[in-house]
């Protein structure tokens with residue numbers, strides 16, 4: 001797969017593991033590698049990691065972007081016969097099965113991306129713009145085609161017109177942007193069809209083949225549709241439009257079911273037509289820059305990992321808020337509610353990454369194994385550790401904001417929560433007794449997602465008197481602001497300069513906008529690129545999903561069976577007061593109450 005941009009490709013350096021390099025060089029002293037590779041950097045790293053793990057193989061980059069693996073011992077004992085000018089032949093059988101191996105012929109492979117539900121909100125808002133951003137950055141393969149698929153009748157030109165309205169140029173990348181947009185749009189096509197029609201998907205298959213023009217074809221289907229039609233599409237697409245000469249992968253959007261049973265049933269149905277390796281369950285929060293950075297922060301800084309346990313951490317808070325309601329999505333939302341919409345997936349995924357043990361490696365399976373372990377060490381949620389709320393109409397500055405049940409698509413007696421706060425616990429050695437508090441709500445006073453880590457008090461603090469009775473104020477707090485205005489800051493105590501001894505609270509901060517001039521890519525860009533490259537690290541494996549549902553299903557059933565009435569809160573407020581009582585029960589104060597800023 002040809003990927004040429006410096007942003008995406010591993011253009012001039014390749015790597016061998018140390019012993020492979022030394023063996024290789026002993027065996028072939030004149031051949032210090034490594035010419036140009038057009039293989040993507042991340043895919044190459046993954047090949048290297050997997051090769052190393054499996055059989056202590058090294059990875060060699062080969063001219064024109066081919067990748068071969070060299071078994072260290074055999075390189076030492078008998079260098080490959082066709083070795084010439086430091087170039088190893090491609091040995092496809094030695095490549096990991098699903099890695100898009102490449103050979104000279106492979107340069108001619110193609111990727112077709114079909115956005116199913118292309119007429120919908122998510123496709124317009126996120127998927128097409130993310131694909132364009134990847135195209136702009138030269139991250140898409142040379143031969144790619146994008147198809148929109150939905151029931152709505154549209155011509156290619158109408159799709160392009162629709163898509164063009166939501167494409168944007170990055171602030172830092174405007175050069176030739178409108179030309180690039182035009183070129184991108186010319187690679188977008190549309191096919192109208194029913195979701196359960198094998199015939200319509202067979203028509204799509206014919207069109208895809210025309211575009212693939214005899215190249216080996218890899219196909220990615222993005223299911224940007226309501227979940228009740230996932231299976232119809234997967235069945236029709238897999239029977240009539242899967243690739244016969246390359247990989248076929250399917251990105252499935254959430255919600256993955258409503259509870260343990262429906263999620264398991266969905267997985268069973270998907271697996272009638274797809275293998276687990278073909279299913280990419282997306283949780284777009286895993287693609288957010290600061291969520292990706294969590295592991296880097298923890299595992300590559302000596303100062304954090306030793307503190308990352310019950311010994312030093314008092315509580316962890318995962319906070320999500322939006323300053324708008326469910327307007328326009330009430331029909332969907334009322335069937336799910338905020339716990340299923342945000343907590344069971346986005347916040348729980350962040351929690352798992354935050355709390356997991358050190359994985360054996362950065363391989364997808366190693367990371368996902370650790371996440372599953374954490375999830376399975378958690379106590380299922382109990383009603384007494386949860387507060388639910390629903391926003392009501394509120395008038396401010398002469399403007400009246402609608403309540404949740406004012407939406408015509410929402411039943412007037414709905415008790416669906418638009419806000420929830422919960423206390424969760426991980427019953428393992430690292431986190432025993434540490435409350436993990438989650439809070440998620442719509443129609444609140446601001447839009448924000450952050451992780452707050454409140455550390456314990458300094459024992460025998462010499463400066464205790466300077467803090468008065470409020471020792472909490474003196475504890476360190478690490479804030480990872482996922483959005484907006486990404487930042488990581490650590491609240492510390494320091495002396496106010498001067499002759500006296502007055503203490504102050506300050507932020508040691510990494511404010512992304514100040515530190516990096518580059519615009520942060522949207523989560524969907526990263527995830528789409530990963531799916532194209534077969535990188536599963538940021539996608540949810542079925543056992544992770546089962547473990548996540550096991551935590552929330554009993555609570556969700558109880559809420560529904562008992563029709564627990566949510567506490568009403570005004571549109572634009574900070575949410576129900578109950579959330580403060582819940583936190584107080586565990587001696588916690590929500591960290592987002594102050595007005596701290598990362599600068």
Ligand SMILES: NC(=O)C1=CN([C@@H]2O[C@H](COP(=O)(O)OP(=O)(O)OC[C@H]3O[C@@H](n4cnc5c(N)ncnc54)[C@H](OP(=O)(O)O)[C@@H]3O)[C@@H](O)[C@H]2O)C=CC1
Pocket residue numbers: 117118119120121122123150151152195223224225226227229253254255332
């Ligand atoms: N929108 C968002 O911000 C987010 C959405 N998601 C998830 O992504 C998926 C897509 O979301 P979104 O784009 O908002 O969804 P939409 O409601 O906009 O649906 C997408 C398309 O699916 C078709 N469709 C809608 N309802 C039905 C139905 N009942 N039966 C058959 N086809 C239908 C329509 O296309 P047509 O009529 O042309 O066939 C529609 O344009 C959903 O699973 C959603 O939960 C996840 C995170 C955020």
Ligand SMILES: O=C1O[C@H](COP(=O)(O)O)[C@@H](O)[C@H](O)[C@H]1O
Pocket residue numbers: 284322341342449
């Ligand atoms: O998955 C969802 O996420 C969005 C919030 O995503 P963000 O990237 O804009 O923070 C939320 O609005 C939606 O209800 C939910 O389904």
